[in-house]
Amino acid sequence: xxxxxxxxxxxxxxxxxxxxxxxxxxxxxxxxxxxxxxxxxxxxxxxxxxxxxxxxxxxxxxxxxxxxxxxxxxxxxxxx
Numbered sequence: 001x002x003x004x005x006x007x008x009x010x011x012x013x014x015x016x017x018x019x020x021x022x023x024x025x026x027x028x029x030x031x032x033x034x035x036x037x038x039x040x041x042x043x044x045x046x047x048x049x050x051x052x053x054x055x056x057x058x059x060x061x062x063x064x065x066x067x068x069x070x071x072x073x074x075x076x077x078x079x080x
Contacts, residue, residue: 001025002036002058005080010067018042020075025058034058 002025008017019041026035038061040052065074 002061003077006041006078007038007075008078009075010065010072019078020054022075023053026055028057036061 002022004022004024007020007022009020010017020038021041022036022038024037026037027033028035034057035055036058037053037055040048040050040054042050061075063074064071066072
C-alpha cells in the first residue's frame with residue numbers, strides 16, 4: 001500500500017526533480033493490475049499543466065532508476 005501525499009519524482013534528465021501528490025491507488029479494469037493515481041504540482045517538462053492527473057502501474061511507480069549516476073526511487077515519498 002502506497003502512502004498518500006507528496007512525492008519527489010526523479011526523471012532521467014538533469015532538469016531537477018518534479019513534485020506530485022499521490023491521490024489514491026486503483027486497479028486496471030480487465031487485468032486488475034495495481035495502479036497509482038497522482039497529480040502534478042507544477043508544469044511538467046513536456047508542458048502539461050500543474051494539476052494534471054496521471055495513472056501509472058504501482059510496480060513502475062516504485063521502481064529504482066538511475067539519476068545522475070545514482071540509484072534512486074523513481075518517486076520518493078516526502079510527506080503529506
